[in-house]
Amino acid sequence: xxxxxxxxxxxxxxxxxxxxxxxxxxxxxxxxxxxxxxxxxxxxxxxxxxxxxxxxxxxxxxxxxxxxxxxxxxxxxxxxxxxxxxxxxxxxxxxxxxxxxxxxxxxxxxxxxxxxxxxxxxxxxxxxxxxxxxxxxxxxxxxxxxxxxxxxxxxxxxxxxxxxxxxxxxxxxxxxxxxxxxxxxxxxxxxxxxxxxxxxxxxxxxxxxxxxxxxxxxxxxxxxxxxxxxxxxxxxxxxxxxxxxxxxxxxxxxxxxxxxxxxxxxxxxxxxxxxxxxxxxxxxxxxxxxxxxxxxxxxxxxxxxxxxxxxxxxxxxxxxxxxxxxxxxxxxxxxxxxxxxxxxxxxxxxxxxxxxxxxxx
Amino acid sequence: xxxxxxxxxxxxxxxxxxxxxxxxxxxxxxxxxxxxxxxxxxxxxxxxxxxxxxxxxxxxxxxxxxxxxxxxxxxxxxxxxxxxxxxxxxxxxxxxxxxxxxxxxxxxxxxxxxxxxxxxxxxxxxxxxxxxxxxxxxxxxxxxxxxxxxxxxxxxxxxxxxxxxxxxxxxxxxxxxxxxxxxxxxxxxxxxxxxxxxxxxxxxxxxxxxxxxxxxxxxxxxxxxxxxxxxxxxxxxxxxxxxxxxxxxxxxxxxxxxxxxxxxxxxxxxxxxxxxxxxxxxxxxxxxxxxxxxxxxxxxxxxxxxxxxxxxxxxxxxxxxxxxxxxxxxxxxxxxxxxxxxxxxxxxxxxxxxxxxxxxx
Numbered sequence: 001x002x003x004x005x006x007x008x009x010x011x012x013x014x015x016x017x018x019x020x021x022x023x024x025x026x027x028x029x030x031x032x033x034x035x036x037x038x039x040x041x042x043x044x045x046x047x048x049x050x051x052x053x054x055x056x057x058x059x060x061x062x063x064x065x066x067x068x069x070x071x072x073x074x075x076x077x078x079x080x081x082x083x084x085x086x087x088x089x090x091x092x093x094x095x096x097x098x099x100x101x102x103x104x105x106x107x108x109x110x111x112x113x114x115x116x117x118x119x120x121x122x123x124x125x126x127x128x129x130x131x132x133x134x135x136x137x138x139x140x141x142x143x144x145x146x147x148x149x150x151x152x153x154x155x156x157x158x159x160x161x162x163x164x165x166x167x168x169x170x171x172x173x174x175x176x177x178x179x180x181x182x183x184x185x186x187x188x189x190x191x192x193x194x195x196x197x198x199x200x201x202x203x204x205x206x207x208x209x210x211x212x213x214x215x216x217x218x219x220x221x222x223x224x225x226x227x228x229x230x231x232x233x234x235x236x237x238x239x240x241x242x243x244x245x246x247x248x249x250x251x252x253x254x255x256x257x258x259x260x261x262x263x264x265x266x267x268x269x270x271x272x273x274x275x276x277x278x279x280x281x282x283x284x285x286x287x288x289x290x291x292x293x294x295x296x297x298x299x300x301x302x303x304x305x306x307x308x309x310x311x312x313x314x315x316x317x318x319x320x321x322x323x324x325x326x327x328x329x330x331x332x333x334x335x336x337x338x339x340x341x342x343x344x345x346x347x348x349x350x351x352x353x354x355x356x357x358x359x360x361x
Numbered sequence: 362x363x364x365x366x367x368x369x370x371x372x373x374x375x376x377x378x379x380x381x382x383x384x385x386x387x388x389x390x391x392x393x394x395x396x397x398x399x400x401x402x403x404x405x406x407x408x409x410x411x412x413x414x415x416x417x418x419x420x421x422x423x424x425x426x427x428x429x430x431x432x433x434x435x436x437x438x439x440x441x442x443x444x445x446x447x448x449x450x451x452x453x454x455x456x457x458x459x460x461x462x463x464x465x466x467x468x469x470x471x472x473x474x475x476x477x478x479x480x481x482x483x484x485x486x487x488x489x490x491x492x493x494x495x496x497x498x499x500x501x502x503x504x505x506x507x508x509x510x511x512x513x514x515x516x517x518x519x520x521x522x523x524x525x526x527x528x529x530x531x532x533x534x535x536x537x538x539x540x541x542x543x544x545x546x547x548x549x550x551x552x553x554x555x556x557x558x559x560x561x562x563x564x565x566x567x568x569x570x571x572x573x574x575x576x577x578x579x580x581x582x583x584x585x586x587x588x589x590x591x592x593x594x595x596x597x598x599x600x601x602x603x604x605x606x607x608x609x610x611x612x613x614x615x616x617x618x619x620x621x622x623x624x625x626x627x628x629x630x631x632x633x634x635x636x637x638x639x640x641x642x643x644x645x646x647x648x649x650x651x652x653x654x655x656x657x658x659x660x661x662x663x664x665x666x667x668x669x670x671x672x673x674x675x676x677x678x679x680x681x682x683x684x685x686x687x688x689x690x691x692x693x694x695x696x697x698x699x700x701x702x703x704x705x706x707x708x709x710x711x712x713x714x715x716x717x718x719x720x721x722x
Contacts, residue, residue, distance in 0.1 A: 088526050092453060153526075160533065163524040165449050165514075172521065179544040183537055 001126060002210050004045035005114055010035055012216025017110030018310030019215050019233060019325065020208070022299045024259075024282035025107020025133030026069050027312060034079065035111045038118045046114045047123040049099060051204050054125065054197035058098035061086060061194045062129055062142060063116050064109040066154070066177060067187030069281060069314040070252070070259040072108075075187055078157035082112065082189035083119045085155035089191055092151065092163055099123045101200065103140060103192065105208040106133025106282070107312065127204040131330035132299050135258055135281040137177060138170030139342045141332045142193050145203040149173040152192035156184040182257045205330045219308040229308025230323035239327035239356065242286060242293055243275040244268065244305060247320045252313070263316050265324065275324060277302075279313045284347050286324065292351050295344045297329040328356050362487060363571050365406035366475055371396055373577025378471030379671030380576050380594060380686065381569070383660045385620075385643035386468020386494030387430050388673060395440065396472045399479045407475045408484040410460060412565050415486065415558035419459035422447060422555045423490055423503060424477050425470040427515070427538060428548030430642060430675040431613070431620040433469075436548055439518035443473065443550035444480045446516035450552055453512065453524055460484045462561065464501060464553070466569040467494025467643070468673065488565040492691035493660050496619055496642040498538060499531030500703045502693045503554050506564040510534035513553035517545040543618045566691045580669040590669025591684035600688035600717065603647060603654055604636040605629065605666060608681045613674070620674050626683060636685060638663075640674045645708050647685065653712050656705045658690040689717050 005013065014028035021028070039045065054060055063082050065072055090096055100117040102110060105128040117124045129140030143149055150167035154177055162180060167173045173192070181188040195203075218236050222229035230241045245265040252261035260280050267273040275293070277286045283300040286293045294300050302311040305321040333342055334355065340346065343353045366374065375389035382389070400406065415421055424443050426433055451457055461478040463471060466489040478485045490501030504510060511528035515538055523541060528534045534553070542549040556564075579597050583590035591602045606626040613622035621641050628634040636654070638647045644661040647654045655661050663672040666682040694703055695716065701707065704714045 084527075092524075092526070158529050158533075159527055160525075160529055160537070161527040162537065163453075163526050164521075165453070165524050166445075166520055166522040168519050168521055172519075176521070176523065176541060176544055179540050180537060183540040 001050065001207055002048050002213060004048055006045040007036055007039050009213060010111065012213045012220055013110060013209065014216065015219045015310065016212030016215030017105060017107055019301050019303065020212055020299065021106030021133040021310060021312065022282045022301050023279055023311065023313035024069060024135060025104055025109040026065050026072050027108045028111060030073065031108035031111035035115050038115045042118045046117055048126050048209065049123045051125055051127055051201045051206060054099055054200055056196060056198040058197045059093070059095050059194060060099045060101050060125065060197065060200050061089065061097050061191050062101040062103035063113045063191050064103035065112055065187060066137060066181045066190040068254050068257055068259040069312055070254045071186030073314055075185055077189070080119060081155040081157055082116045082191065084159070085153040085161055085189055085191040086116060086120060088161045088163060089151065089153050089194065097122065098197070099125050101125045101204070102128040102209065103190070104128060104130045104133050105212055106130065109133065110209065110212055125200070125204065126209045127206040128208045129204065131205040131208055131333060133282050134342060136174045137190060137192060138174045141205055141338070142195060142203045143170040144338050144341050147193040147195050147199050147203060149193060151194060152190070154180055155189045160184065178257050186257060205332050222308060228305060228323070230303055230325060233308065234325055234327070237327040239325055241323050242326040243324040245275065245322065247316060247318055247322060250316045250318060252316065259313050265322060280347065281313060283313065285344060285349055286326070294326040294356060295349065295351060295353060296347060297333040297338070297342045298356055299325070299327040299329060301325045301327065326356055362411065362568055363409050363574060365409055367406040368397055368400050370574060371472065373581055374570065374574045375472060375577065376580045376671065377573030377576030378466060378468055380662050380664065381573055381660065382467030382494040382671060382673065383643045383662050384640055384672065384674035385430060385496060386465050386470040387426050387433050388469045389472060391434065392469035392472035396476050399476045403479045407478055409487050409570065410484045412486050412488055412562045412567060415460055415561055417557060417559040419558045420454070420456050420555060421460045421462050421486065421558065421561050422450065422458050422552050423462040423464035424474045424552050425464035426473055426548060427498065427542045427551040429615050429618055429620040430673055431615045432547030434675055436546055438550070441480060442516040442518055443477045443552065446514040446522055446550055446552040447477060447481060449522045449524060450512065450514050450555065458483065459558070460486050462486045463489040463570065464551070465489060465491045465494050466573055467491065470494065471570065471573055486561065486565065487570045488567040489569045490565065492566040492569055492694060493658070494643050495703060497535045498551060498553060499535045502566055502699070503556060503564045504531040505699050505702050508554040508556050508560050508564060510554060512555060513551070515541055516550045521545065539618050547618060566693050583669060589666060589684070591664055591686055594669065595686055595688070598688040600686060602684050603687040604685040606636065606683065608677060608679055608683060611677045611679060613677065624677050626685065641708065642674060644674065646705060646710055647687070655687040655717060656710065656712060656714060657708060658694040658699070658703045659717055660686070660688040660690060662686045662688065687717055
């Protein structure tokens with residue numbers, strides 16, 4: 001388990017977070033540049049702690065960026081909006097936040113919390129609430145397993161900060177925050193949920209920051225040895241390479257604050273053998289000839305064939321040569337309670353969740 | 362000047378607020394029923410104070426309902442949402458609110474604040490920030506003349522309360538609150554702005570609650586004497602009866618949280634002599650043959666010809682026999698600063714504001 005994150009660690013973490021991002025969670029490239037810059041200015045690494053290091057009665061908060069990755073790649077953050085949201089929440093609650101929690105380990109949202117932690121002089125907990133990326137904020141283990149959605153805060157690049165003080169449900173929080181995020185220009189900083197150390201320990205998916213780093217190191221190692229990284233990542237994560245081929249069609253729109261669409265990949269040797277993937281910020285379901293090969297919450301990630309570079313849904317384009325990874329989701333996402341929120345039916349697909357063959361989690 | 366509001370006062374105030382509402386501000390009928398019920402339960406009248414009775418360093422807040430009147434007529438309030446929003450704001454600011462201020466004297470929003478005041482055991486200040494009704498929350502003299510838009514709160518019938526803690530401008534507040542109001546179902550309770558007594562005294566339009574009551578008494582007096590009330594109201598308010606006729610066309614949609622549209626009234630004796638009125642919740646501009654006869658911020662109000670009953674834009678329909686009143690706006694709305702926010706150009710009309718003939722305000 002890692003104890004700190006320094007500049008040398010940000011590349012493997014960014015690659016691993018990209019793999020866990022299943023196409024979403026925002027750009028790791030941008031947030032890695034921002035994090036490196038913050039690390040240089042601070043002159044010290046980010047302290048990483050375990051959930052068990054947090055006192056039961058201390059307060060922690062998860063943080064992340066909200067919005068469509070198509071937007072947040074072009075509409076840059078001001079840089080301190082999430083810290084402002086944390087500070088306003090501390091003032092409102094009249095209690096200090098003990099540590100920063102990664103809301104979503106997938107994509108740039110793995111890196112952003114370390115920036116906030118450095119700015120605020122706080123440690124980051126190794127773990128997160130998704131074990132991947134999900135499009136909606138109610139889709140995390142903290143709230144699935146009982147954390148209250150409110151109070152939470154949303155902040156934008158212009159200095160606006162909104163405190164959602166009483167909110168009836170996590171789904172309601174998602175609807176309100178999504179609507180305000182759109183009004184804020186399509187991306188915003190989110191601080192949610194606020195939990196005690198005891199709640200954190202009961203609900204967090206542990207060690208996912210360490211996992212992201214290990215995935216990235218595996219990819220970098222393959223690159224150094226000139227081997228294709230996809231198989232090595234699949235092996236590390238107990239998953240498989242679902243498909244290899246060329247992207248031959250992408251349909252993508254930014255609607256209701258999400259990047260929605262689908263893509264088609266054709267096998268190199270057999271043009272009629274195709275894989276279709278639907279996404280909503282994240283890749284949700286992979287089908288071939290109508291048969292479901294992998295579905296949310298299991299992870300479907302596209303990486304470039306040669307370099308193993310994860311591809312965000314906002315960067316999909318015709319002609320990319322890709323491998324499609326199918327990785328089993330953490331066990332916390334596969335209970336009946338969790339599947340009701342993050343299973344295929346929660347996204348409107350009329351199929352039951354079926355674990356990947358050989359899934360031991 | 363009135364000192365209190367009891368059950369006998371609510372009818373004239375509702376009629377007067379309807380006249381000042383220029384078609385908007387929500388239903389006086391519903392809020393009058395709610396206020397009467399609250400007065401009966403409380404067993405005491407609402408104390409009314411003057412702005413000068415508020416200590417300079419005390420805090421007051423304006424309150425009102427936000428949303429399209431087409432919605433709030435059908436989606437009823439839970440009843441205590443605005444009080445909840447006031448209480449949350451007091452807790453957030455760690456300071457009690459000394460008195461409730463009427464955000465908008467037009468329509469049901471004249472009556473709602475008295476319900477909140479009774480529930481919260483606070484007095485209501487005689488006056489408001491609009492002297493009429495306006496469709497957007499940044500259109501009040503408090504913020505036009507310098508009150509900060511934040512913190513403000515929005516609350517819905519389901520118990521959700523949101524505190525907008527830092528907001529860059531009143532216009533930004535309008536955009537955020539509108540978007541969230543739509544997400545809350547199209548109507549919500551608003552507490553905004555929070556001011557000191559000193560700020561209140563410098564910016565409030567005084568005595569408009571008393572004015573509403575006088576207008577209503579004038580209408581009731583005409584009804585008792587079987588004379589048409591429009592001319593008497595026009596005389597009381599230094600305005601005029603712009604037109605009398607029958608509504609022959611109404612075009613109305615509920616879009617982006619507003620009731621928008623236009624209506625055409627035809628003179629009784631000359632079918633080719635018509636008046637056209639555009640509205641956005643409130644009536645904004647009255648034209649005949651392309652000539653502007655009255656424009657915002659001056660008041661354009663339709664009343665039924667016989668009874669002088671004010672007609673909300675949500676209740677317009679073919680065949681109604683109406684008189685159209687044109688009343689001069691309070692002087693606070695006709696400065697250059699105010700016209701930039703509430704003049705015809707602020708609503709997209711390419712005309713300068715021209716005071717009504719004989720306007721002495």
